[in-house]
Amino acid sequence: xxxxxxxxxxxxxxxxxxxxxxxxxxxxxxxxxxxxxxxxxxxxxxxxxxxxxxxxxxxxxxxxxxxxxxxxxxxxxxxxxxxxxxxxxxxxxxxxxxxxxxxxxxxxxxxxxxxxxxxxxxxxxxxxxxxxxxxxxxxxxxxxxxxxxxxxxxxxxxxxxxxxxxxxxxxxxxxxxxxxxxxxxxxxxxxxxxxxxxxxxxxxxxxxxxxxxxxxxxxxxxxxxxxxxxxxxxxxxxxxxxxxxxxxxxxxxxxxxxxxxxxxxxxxxxxxxxxxxxxxxxxxxxxxxxxxxxxxxxxxxxxxxxxxxxxxxxxxxxxxxxxxxxxxxxxxxxxxxxxxxxxxxxxxxxxxxxxxxxxxxxxxxxxxxxxxxxxxxxxxxxxxxxxxxxxxxxxxxxxxxxxxxxxxxxxxxxxxxxxxxxxxxxxxxxxxxxxxxxxxxxxxxxxxxxxxxxxxxxxxxxxxxxxxxxxxxxxxxxxxxxxxxxxxxxxxxxxxxxxxxxxxxxxxxxxxxxxxxxxxxxxxxxxxxxxxxxxxxxxxxxxxxxxxxxxxxxxxxxxxxxxxxxxxxxxxxxxxxxxxxxxxxxxxxxxxxxxxxxxxxxxxxxxxxxxxxxxxxxxxxxxxxxxxxxxxxxxxxxxxxxxxxxxxxxxxxxxxxxxxxxxxxxxxxxxxxxxxxxxxxxxxxxxxxxxxxxxxxxxxxxxxxxxxxxxxxxxxxxxxxxxxxxxxxxxxxxxxxxxxxxxxxxxxxxxxxxxxxxxxxxxxxxxxxxxxxxxxxxxxxxxxxxxxxxxxxxxx
Amino acid sequence: xxxxxxxxxxxxxxxxxxxxxxxxxxxxxxxxxxxxxxxxxxxxxxxxxxxxxxxxxxxxxxxxxxxxxxxxxxxxxxxxxxxxxxxxxxxxxxxxxxxxxxxxxxxxxxxxxxxxxxxxxxxxxxxxxxxxxxxxxxxxxxxxxxxxxxxxxxxxxxx
Numbered sequence: 001x002x003x004x005x006x007x008x009x010x011x012x013x014x015x016x017x018x019x020x021x022x023x024x025x026x027x028x029x030x031x032x033x034x035x036x037x038x039x040x041x042x043x044x045x046x047x048x049x050x051x052x053x054x055x056x057x058x059x060x061x062x063x064x065x066x067x068x069x070x071x072x073x074x075x076x077x078x079x080x081x082x083x084x085x086x087x088x089x090x091x092x093x094x095x096x097x098x099x100x101x102x103x104x105x106x107x108x109x110x111x112x113x114x115x116x117x118x119x120x121x122x123x124x125x126x127x128x129x130x131x132x133x134x135x136x137x138x139x140x141x142x143x144x145x146x147x148x149x150x151x152x153x154x155x156x157x158x159x160x161x162x163x164x165x166x167x168x169x170x171x172x173x174x175x176x177x178x179x180x181x182x183x184x185x186x187x188x189x190x191x192x193x194x195x196x197x198x199x200x201x202x203x204x205x206x207x208x209x210x211x212x213x214x215x216x217x218x219x220x221x222x223x224x225x226x227x228x229x230x231x232x233x234x235x236x237x238x239x240x241x242x243x244x245x246x247x248x249x250x251x252x253x254x255x256x257x258x259x260x261x262x263x264x265x266x267x268x269x270x271x272x273x274x275x276x277x278x279x280x281x282x283x284x285x286x287x288x289x290x291x292x293x294x295x296x297x298x299x300x301x302x303x304x305x306x307x308x309x310x311x312x313x314x315x316x317x318x319x320x321x322x323x324x325x326x327x328x329x330x331x332x333x334x335x336x337x338x339x340x341x342x343x344x345x346x347x348x349x350x351x352x353x354x355x356x357x358x359x360x361x362x363x364x365x366x367x368x369x370x371x372x373x374x375x376x377x378x379x380x381x382x383x384x385x386x387x388x389x390x391x392x393x394x395x396x397x398x399x400x401x402x403x404x405x406x407x408x409x410x411x412x413x414x415x416x417x418x419x420x421x422x423x424x425x426x427x428x429x430x431x432x433x434x435x436x437x438x439x440x441x442x443x444x445x446x447x448x449x450x451x452x453x454x455x456x457x458x459x460x461x462x463x464x465x466x467x468x469x470x471x472x473x474x475x476x477x478x479x480x481x482x483x484x485x486x487x488x489x490x491x492x493x494x495x496x497x498x499x500x501x502x503x504x505x506x507x508x509x510x511x512x513x514x515x516x517x518x519x520x521x522x523x524x525x526x527x528x529x530x531x532x533x534x535x536x537x538x539x540x541x542x543x544x545x546x547x548x549x550x551x552x553x554x555x556x557x558x559x560x561x562x563x564x565x566x567x568x569x570x571x572x573x574x575x576x577x578x579x580x581x582x583x584x585x586x587x588x589x590x591x592x593x594x595x596x597x598x599x600x601x602x603x604x605x606x607x608x609x610x611x612x613x614x615x616x617x618x619x620x621x622x623x624x625x626x627x628x629x630x631x632x633x634x635x636x637x638x639x640x641x642x643x644x645x646x647x648x649x650x651x652x653x654x655x656x657x658x659x660x661x662x663x664x665x666x667x668x669x670x671x672x673x674x675x676x677x678x679x680x681x682x683x684x685x686x687x688x689x690x691x692x693x694x695x696x697x698x699x700x701x702x703x704x705x706x707x708x709x710x711x712x713x714x715x716x717x718x719x720x721x722x723x724x725x726x727x728x729x730x731x732x733x734x735x736x737x738x739x740x741x742x743x744x745x746x747x748x749x750x751x752x753x754x755x756x757x758x759x760x761x762x763x764x765x766x767x768x769x770x771x772x773x774x775x776x777x778x779x780x781x782x783x784x785x786x787x788x789x790x791x792x793x794x795x796x
Numbered sequence: 797x798x799x800x801x802x803x804x805x806x807x808x809x810x811x812x813x814x815x816x817x818x819x820x821x822x823x824x825x826x827x828x829x830x831x832x833x834x835x836x837x838x839x840x841x842x843x844x845x846x847x848x849x850x851x852x853x854x855x856x857x858x859x860x861x862x863x864x865x866x867x868x869x870x871x872x873x874x875x876x877x878x879x880x881x882x883x884x885x886x887x888x889x890x891x892x893x894x895x896x897x898x899x900x901x902x903x904x905x906x907x908x909x910x911x912x913x914x915x916x917x918x919x920x921x922x923x924x925x926x927x928x929x930x931x932x933x934x935x936x937x938x939x940x941x942x943x944x945x946x947x948x949x950x951x952x953x954x955x
Contacts (some may be wrong), residue, residue: 398828
């Protein structure tokens with residue numbers, strides 16, 4: 001039987017085809033036959049897809065594990081909000097989200113334009129073609145696949161080990177790293193952004209095809225919305241990377257982080273091209289539509305990077321079978337747009353009226369566009385060619401000895417030029433051009449001079465890093481540039497933006513005023529983000545491998561460089577807040593937390609055996625069995641031991657509950673014992689074989705250890721809060737303490753899970769990173785102001 | 797018009813130069829693994845593809861312990877661990893001379909990782925020539941921590 005979800009997808013496919021046929025008949029043959037069904041049909045598809053997404057959400061909330069996708073990404077002990085976000089945790093769900101938003105956009109387009117113009121109709125045709133392709137993709141990777149269709153399950157049913165109507169009782173659960181607030185919002189931002197990109201792309205294709213004017217107006221608000229959502233998605237991904245340790249800081253150039261950044265760059269380029277194209281239709285009449293199309297192609301490419309196994313990335317959670325279909329789609333779109341773009345380029349009449357000489361606005365804007373393209377290409381090339389080499393030659397290569405170095409080295413000079421262009425363009429005035437050129441040249445001079453300023457650590461590449469020595473000479477050449485050289489252009493850009501803001505504040509007319517303020521705010525955002533990114537990555541101070549014994553709870557322990565840490569409290573909890581230890585048993589983390597309460601007393605512990613060592617004593621022969629017990633509340637587990645006349649048959653993986661007495665600092669002289677004179681066991685439980693029983697209640701899937709602490713600098717408290725460590729079957733995650741101060745410096749403490757009675761910590765003092773987040777907020781605020789004005793002018 | 801064309805051509809040439817240069821640099825300086833070996837932290841490891849069995853055979857013939865290193869290309873800590881810890885001259889000398897080294901790429905050798913219960917990189921598993929696990933070292937430890945371990949395991953196996 002076909003699942004209801006799939007039936008809905010097939011239905012949406014059928015209705016889309018009818019709508020497309022209606023539009024094509026009208027457009028090609030002027031047959032009105034299906035025309036009046038088109039708008040209702042598209043709205044119907046949007047409705048069906050809304051329903052199927054809600055259905056999937058219902059399955060997640062309800063725990064319908066007969067669906068493979070639900071089983072893979074959900075678990076009954078997850079809090080509700082993570083059950084909801086589980087719907088977009090994997091590839092099939094994100095495709096459904098993508099196609100759903102594409103059709104919501106198509107429905108909006110249908111509703112607002114009623115397909116009254118040829119442009120609107122043709123844009124809808126391209127949108128529907130894209131939508132249909134994506135529905136097929138979703139059907140191939142359907143989130144409604146039943147678990148009994150899994151190859152291994154099919155095999156087991158055939159063997160008779162499983163019933164044909166097998167439904168698992170518990171879900172596989174979400175990866176521990178995704179159990180985080182920012183991960184709830186990041187994927188929808190990205191995929192809604194990807195989806196809304198379809199309309200400007202479709203309009204641009206139509207324009208190249210038929211030269212229909214008004215394409216830019218049609219797609220303008222969509223572009224801004226896409227830019228906002230993609231930008232916020234990237235930023236939220238950055239916040240997440242910052243808050244969940246794993247790949248070092250808030251931007252590590254992981255292929256997937258980078259892949260979504262590339263279309264955002266070209267989209268930014270498009271918005272700049274469109275700004276001039278809007279005023280004079282002949283300006284950038286090829287560049288603007290091509291940039292819109294390229295952005296869409298890069299979005300498709302990003303989807304491949306995110307979900308294919310080829311790009312080795314922390315994001316590559318599952319391998320895809322639809323990657324090939326996406327590649328075919330990219331090839332088709334690229335070829336079509338290349339042919340159309342070439343045609344338009346050679347058709348273009350050469351009678352464009354421009355200011356003479358190099359220093360005119362169009363030329364400077366063109367340089368800006370190229371800079372966006374260059375920056376996009378650096379990122380694109382950096383993530384792509386290692387994958388290409390792997391595919392063709394079976395070699396794995398790094399782009400540099402440290403990935404960051406490649407992108408930082410190549411992007412840095414172009415970022416400076418971009419800032420210079422920003423400074424020059426934003427304040428461009430034909431009459432004062434000579435004066436402005438002088439200022440620009442002074443800034444360029446200052447930039448070059450400051451590149452040679454010698455400082456301790458302030459270089460494009462970190463000289464003290466062990467990677468520095470292995471970089472090739474050219475990388476070192478750029479890496480040797482002093483980062484102080486960013487400041488002249490940064491100050492110039494700021495100054496220019498302020499000038500612009502002042503000009504706009506003087507304007508009487510309200511709409512251009514608001515729009516101008518919006519533009520200025522967005523450009524302030526650029527300055528803030530760059531300032532935050534550069535200062536924080538160059539001036540972060542890190543103290544690694546701090547181990548504070550839990551026994552020193554309440555005492556200030558110096559950790560070096562004048563810093564000290566005081567542990568206030570330690571606790572554990574289960575994310576689902578259900579008891580995970582049997583009655584009477586004590587959690588192992590609790591024992592490590594306050595051993596004084598249990599020492600020399602009987603304790604009951606319960607958990608899985610993770611390690612076994614059998615030791616034979618010299619005659620008279622006695623066998624000691626050491627078992628490491630882990631109940632999931634504590635990284636390392638706890639050693640337990642028992643003695644008998646013959647070796648006990650205890651295997652790793654066994655679930656045990658045992659009672660015994662707790663001893664500290666135990667060491668044995670026998671060889672093979674895990675507790676030797678060199679590495680004594682801090683804590684160990686001794687019990688007799690009779691006190692050991694098999695079977696413990698299953699530990700919860702998501703256990704969280706929390707340590708509350710205070711950080712001091714020269715005996716002055718500079719930060720406090722909770723650092724957490726989450727452990728689950730599917731891996732572990734750390735959620736650091738982040739305490740910001742008004743000066744913009746973050747106190748950042750990573751806790752890696754209790755081990756051997758000590759709290760392992762890493763302390764980072766990160767300056768100015770908040771500027772980057774402020775910049776992101778400014779981006780959003782500015783673009784919303786710009787969008788607000790457009791809406792008004794349309795109504796009026 | 798002419799200015800724009802000229803600028804475009806210059807940019808295109810620059811882009812091609814950059815692509816060519818970075819491609820070759822990566823191939824000549826930063827190859828991490830090929831079909832037979834992995835080159836991590838300046839040390840040559842056997843790749844899993846060349847056969848784990850073969851490594852065990854060599855280990856038995858030469859009576860050397862085996863160190864299996866689990867890594868991944870996307871692992872930020874691995875890069876530092878390779879350069880700082882494995883690349884430490886003392887550690888490197890012992891590993892190269894007295895060990896059979898095998899590197900497992902977590903993106904490729906997933907089955908081996910599952911078999912040895914390794915779920916994250918970097919991760920070291922030490923074994924005697926027969927394949928009995930002697931010690932596990934999870935995470936990016938520093939050279940001060942690793943040096944006594946590699947020394948002791950070598951001496952234990954030789955004895």
